Structure formats: structure tokens, C-alpha cells
Amino acid sequence: MRFAWQMVRHRFASFAGTFVAITLGVAVVAGAATLYLSSRPEAPERYSASPVLVRSPSVGENDYGEPEYESWTATEATGLATRLAKLPGVTAAAADPMFYVQRLIDGRATGDPEAARLDGHAWSSAALGGYRLAAGTAPDRAGEVAMAGSPPGTRIDVLTAEGPATWTVTGTTDGPGFYVPDAVALRMSPGVRVIGLTIDGDAATVATAARGVAGSSGEVVTGGERDSLEPASVTRVRWLGAQLLIALVGLGAFAAVFVVASTCALSAAQRRREIGLLRAVGATPGQVRRMMYAETLVIAVLAALAGLPIGALTAPLLAGPFVDAGLEPAGFTGTVQPLALAGAFLLGVVVALAGVAVVARRASRAPALDALRDAAVEWRAMTLLRWIAGVAAAVGGVVLLARLSAMSITVRSTAGLGGAMLLLTAAALLAPVVIVPLVRLATWPWRRAATGMLVREGTLVAVRRVASTAAPVLLTVGFTVLLTGTIATIDNIQGVDDAAKLPAATVVAPDGVPGLSDTAVTAQTGTSRxxxxxxxxxxxxxxxxxxxxxxxxxxxxxxxxxxxxxxxxxxxxxxxxxxxxxxxxxxxxxxxxxxxxxxxxxxxxxxxxxxxxxxxxxxxxxxxxxxxxxxxxxxxxxxxxxxxxxxxxxxxxxxxxxxxxxxxxxxxxxxxxxTDVVLLDGPPVAVAGARVMPVRDYVQIDIDEEGRLVDLFLAVLIGLTVGYTGLAVANTLLMATAARRDEFRALRLAGATTGQVLRVTSAEAVLAVAVGTALAALVAVISLEGVRSAVEAELDRAVPLVVPWGAAVAVTVVCGLVAVAATAGPVLRHRGLTAGGGS
Structure with a gap:
């Protein structure tokens, strides 16, 4: 390890790319994991003063994998609550019937529509959250309510499932929600699913006694089990955020492995003579592998320690944007999660060692004679394993796309995407094979010009460097075009297809409410369910x-x-x-x-x-x-x-x-x-919580909401991918360009100016990016056509292909700018080299 530490200290520039890649990877994983672990189900605040809860029994799971609960009738709930209230240590037992209610201000519904579904409660259940009256008295009859924010005697307009109503505030509470008399709440709610207990004894003892009373007709939950009572709507919001966070962790780890492997491969190629000298003085292949593992381990530990605080400090700052984007429920905050930090540190080290594994094995086989070689020409760009993997991926992708028409309609889209990914992987693996003809073709018009000849020949003798630059560009541009193109193609046809199924031209839809009340429905002439x-x-x-x-x-x-x-x-x-x-x-x-x-x-x-x-x-x-x-x-x-x-x-x-x-x-x-919507057969009638719109606009509401989430996911994932691609390209070119000082010195001795050298290196960088983009565009368009045909077969109607060239151009330009900047840095740094300059 001491030798590895000395190597890292004196050659840190060679490991800079690996250090940055692991630092960013650990930061992404630490931040995403912190947010993920912070977003765990929580018991509703209205049960904060009830350590023991009894809920109605479950009868299995629904289509979302959530428990399916039956409800108690009002009679069963009040009877069970009465029996539970008599247990030793129980100060009160209250059923918690919930119903929809939303306040109207100037005729418009206010507040969160989905949360409003559960905003109505019985007055006795206010004690379950420890809520008390700050002023006034408890509601006693229909039309009375206790709530926060309004003084006693206030008349408020509300909207319920029946329709608009006017209630009188009899008391001001210190907690959220609308609390009405128990009998009224039981009548307005669809059964009861929770009974809460307030206690002055031991929670475990009370829970045991409560289980004896509830028997098979209820489930007693305490402690952390109470978190399972989180509303399903909130849990689904957390699920959306979790999908993005899991994708970030996976993509961050994969990209880090990719960049580390690419960096180590190029570093090993540049150190071929050095490794040959070690072999010449007696170093065994095992010792060479251990040296490379030790160097990478030192870099990984340092980089992970640098990335952890970045992720830990960034996570809380992202909580707000996640809530605003609808990926986390209101009130969500990021908290310190030691497990997330420990896992990110460990993952960073494992990822680094995984990235160097294959490279170390190949480098350890370098012959001692390599120490005598001085030429920079690469001897072999493709290994046997790379040939096998590349050809296998290409064959697999072609077979999948060719057999789409023979597959079941339900799996065609998935198979098409799988085939596209295989072809992209094959293109990346086989890039060194196709680079030579592509470079010859691209540089043919300038083959006789001095700059063109230098770019052409310099690229052809450095296929590995070009492939290392083109591969991340290929994957990024390919995935960008494939993902955005698939979604754009489907979205382009989905709205028209859904609208064509609707038999009405105009509908009455909810306006700031989760659904239409009976009053809104009966006021219209039309059909509803x-x-x-x-x-x-x-x-x-x-x-x-x-x-x-x-x-x-x-x-x-x-x-x-x-x-x-x-x-x-x-x-x-x-x-x-x-x-x-x-x-x-x-x-x-x-x-x-x-x-x-x-x-x-x-x-x-x-x-x-x-x-x-x-x-x-x-x-x-x-x-x-x-x-x-x-x-x-x-x-x-x-x-x-x-x-x-x-x-x-x-x-x-x-x-x-x-x-x-x-x-x-x-x-x-x-x-x-x-009611979700009313299809009109006559003129609309204006009512609270309802709006009139064309059927196409009604369908588009949900399409736009799904599209917003999909666009957000794509932006984050593509942004992260482009970031790592830029890092891989910059690192490859920085290392390669820095190692070409002797070549640049020869050009200066031949009379080339710094500007001319910059034009050569910039042209080489742009050429490498162009090669990667061309391969990506070819594979993506072929794959998109396969996906388009699969969607066309599923919908049984013509589907036009939408190719997002704008996204591809934007990603390509970013990669090109990074590549040019990465090559310019080392050239400008050594622009003063002359015939007598140092090496």
C-alpha cells in the first residue's frame, strides 16, 4: 500500500479522472440514498397522540400491491370502540370516520384536492392527534364544524360529496381538519377503518389487551407499525420519487464503473513500458495486479471521502424540488442517514475495484519486451473477449428486431427496446472495428491538406483513444434518441387515440376538486358513472x-x-x-x-x-x-x-x-x-367545483401530467448520463493529449504554431465525437423503427415515427465542446515547448 500511495502522489494527474468519477458517483448515490431512506411511510399526524391503533382487517392486496381492507359498519365501529374504551390504561377510544370536504372561497375550492378526500372527521377523533379547542365549543348538530383558522361564529362555504353547503364554526382547533359531530361523520363516510386509543399506561400492555377484544375483526398496530396507516395516495407519491432515486443510484453506479474502467484502461495502455520494466525486473503478474488494485483502492477511498459530504449536504436541498415536482408528499425533508453514507462509501470502493478488474488482468500480462518499445502505435485494438461480446450483442439485437412481427403484441415494445440496447452495446464494443473506415471516409476530402493528413493518420494509429472517446458519446446520444424518440412517438398518437374513444364532444370535469359532487352531476344533462x-x-x-x-x-x-x-x-x-x-x-x-x-x-x-x-x-x-x-x-x-x-x-x-x-x-x-366526469348531452350548467371543456382537453390533462413526470425523469437521467459522458470524454482526451507532448514538440520543430496544433487536436476530438454520434444515430433510428412498428401493431393503426433530432444535436454539441476543451488544455499548457524544452 505504501508503494501504491507513492505512485498516486507522484502521478495523481493520471488518476484524476478516476478520482472525479468516483467522487461524483458516491455523491449521487449518497444523496439519492439519503432521500430514499428519508422518504419512509409515516403515520398520519392526526394519530400522533394515539400510540395504539386498531384497523379493520385486510383481505389481501389490490392491483398496486397495497393491502385491501374491508370497512367496519358504523354500528360495528362504535361497538368495538366502546369495548376498547373499557380496557385498563385506555383513557379514550374513538372511531375515525373520514369523508371528503373542501372549503370554498369565492365559489372556488381551495387546498389539496387529494388530501381533501380525507379531511373530514368525527369530533371525538380530534383527541387522537392531541388537538384541542383554542376557542368556542365542540360541534353538536348537523351544519356545525370545528376547525383551525376561523373564529367561532364564522359561516363557511364547503363542498362535500352531496354538494355545496354552508357550515357554522362553533370552535377553533389547534390542528388541521374539519371536525363535525360523530353521528354526522359516520353518515358521511364510507364505513370506518381505524379506531384510535389514547392511553395513560404501557402501550404494549394495552395493545395486548386490545388484541383480545378485537379478535379477528381488527388488527392492532403500535410503534413503527402505525406507519402502515399512511394514506395510499401519499404512498404512491413516495413511490414515484423512489423510482427516480433508484434509477439515479443504478445509473450513477453503472456510469462510475464505465468511467473508471475507461480511465484505467487508457492509463494501463500509457504505462505499458512502465509495467514492462516491472516485469523485466522480476515482478509477477500477481504483483502487477495487486499494485493496480492498491492504487485504485487508495484513489477510491479518497474520492469516496470527498463525495460523501457533497451528497449528504445536497440531499436536504433537493427535498423542496422533489415536493414541488410531485415526487414526494408535502412536508417531506431529507435527514441524515448513516446507512446511506456507509453504503455509498462501500459502493464507491467496490465500483472502483470492479472497474479496474479486467484492466488489471490484461495489464499484468504485458511482456517484459514492452519496456524496449518506443513507438506509440497501438498493437491491438480488439481483444478476443470484446469480439465475442460485440458480435453476440449485435446478433441478439438484430434477431430481436427481426422477430418482432412474430412475437406477441404485448411484448413487442419491450423486445424492441431490448433489441435497441443490444445494438447500442454492440456498436460500443465493435467501435474500434468500424472507426477506421469511418475515419477514412470522413477525412477523404482533406486527405491532401497538411492538417487533414495529420488528423487522418493520427486518428488511424490511435484507434483505442478514438474508441474510448466515441463509446460514451455513442451510448449517450443513442440512449437519448431512443428514449425521447420512443416517448415522443407514443405521445404523438396516444392523445388522438384516447380522444377518439370518447362519444361526447364536451364534458364537465372537476375543477380544483378530486371529483364531482352529486349537485354538479344532477345539474347537467348527460351521462356519468x-x-x-x-x-x-x-x-x-x-x-x-x-x-x-x-x-x-x-x-x-x-x-x-x-x-x-x-x-x-x-x-x-x-x-x-x-x-x-x-x-x-x-x-x-x-x-x-x-x-x-x-x-x-x-x-x-x-x-x-x-x-x-x-x-x-x-x-x-x-x-x-x-x-x-x-x-x-x-x-x-x-x-x-x-x-x-x-x-x-x-x-x-x-x-x-x-x-x-x-x-x-x-x-x-x-x-x-x-364522479370523475359527465359527458354532456345538453348545455352545461355552472356549479362549484366543475368546469366545461372539450373532450380532447380532458384526456390531455392526464397525458400532460404523465408526460410531465416522464419528462422530469428523462431530464434527470439524461442529464446525469451526459455529465458522466462529458467526464469520460474529458478524462480520456486529457490523459491522451497530455501523453502526446513529444508528438507536439515534433510538430513545433517542424514549424507548426500553437494554433495549428490546436486545430489538429480539436479536429481529432470533433472527429471522435462525430464518429460516436454517427454510430448512435444509425443504431437509434433502426431501433426506433422497430419500436414504432411494435406500437403500430399494438394500436392497430398507423403510427408516424418521431425522431428527436433536437435532443441528439444538443447532447452532441455538449460532448463536442467538452472534447475540444479537454484537448486544448494540455496543448496550451505546453505551448512553450521548443526543441530544447523539457519533456
């Missing part, structure tokens, strides 16, 4: 399904005896939002059976609900097949409010979503449900 979530028991298990309530006339038409099983949904049916913008209809993964009670309110003893023609359910063929149901089958259905009902299948038709119910029943059992 009221979404809800139901649990259906079948095959010994219980599964969650997205369902929708339809007007009585539409339900009667769907269930008419003459309805065809293959019939489509009636014209004017509410459209589902574009893929990715909402819950996916269909079955949720549900292991096991349904816990809790099986006899609940909702059904009439001795008679199947729906036999009078006023109830029942309509299924689409796919859902009916999952449930093993047909017309006349009786299903065990559990509503959002926790009540059970046996409902008959009235019809099986091609409708979306897969479960349709009478709207009146959905509203009765899900009083907090909100």
Missing part, C-alpha cells in the same frame, strides 16, 4: 373490484332480457382515464378468505336482494369468467361501508369497468364517492 370499490367473495377468497354506479335507466337497459351477452356499453358511457392515471379495473390479488363477520346489515332475510329488479350487478365477460358467474348467479358482495349483500348477476355484457351497479345503491353505501 359513480365509481366505488367493492369486495366480492368467491372461490373461498375475497377480491377487490373497481365498480361504478349507473343511472336506473341505463341499468334497466343493460339488464333487459333481450340484451345480448356481447353487447357494448351504451353510448355516452363515462370514459376511463388514460392508462396509468387511475386504478386498474379488475381483480386484486387476494390470498386467503375474508376475516371478520359474515352476517351484516344490507340484505333482507329470506329474500335475495335484487329479485324485485331494483338491484343486482352487471359484469363484463372477463370479470364474469374470473368469478365463475353467469346471469342468475348470486354473488356475496361487500360494500364500501362494510355492509354485506347477496346480489344476483343481472347480465353479462361488454361494459367498462367490469362491475356495474345501480347508482342509487352505490351512493347509499358509499356516501363519499365522487
Amino acid at each position: 359513480l365509481p366505488t370499490r367493492v369486495l366480492i367473495t368467491h372461490g373461498g377468497g375475497t377480491a377487490g373490484y373497481d365498480a361504478a354506479g349507473v343511472p336506473a335507466t341505463e341499468f334497466a337497459e343493460l339488464t333487459a332480457p333481450t340484451a345480448s351477452p356481447s353487447r357494448s356499453a351504451t353510448p355516452g358511457a363515462t370514459p376511463s382515464k388514460p392508462a396509468g392515471s387511475g386504478a386498474t379495473p379488475g381483480k386484486s390479488a387476494t390470498p386467503g378468505g375474508s376475516p371478520g363477520e359474515t352476517a351484516r346489515s344490507g340484505g333482507t332475510p329470506g329474500r335475495t336482494p335484487g329479485s324485485d329488479g331494483q338491484s343486482g350487478v352487471v359484469l363484463d365477460p372477463a370479470t364474469a369468467k374470473e368469478l365463475g358467474a353467469a346471469r342468475g348467479t348470486v354473488l356475496e358482495l361487500r360494500w364500501a361501508d362494510g355492509t354485506d349483500e347477496r346480489v344476483p348477476v343481472r347480465a353479462v355484457v361488454a361494459a367498462e369497468p367490469g362491475v356495474l351497479l345501480p347508482r342509487e345503491l352505490v351512493r347509499r353505501h358509499d356516501p363519499a364517492a365522487l
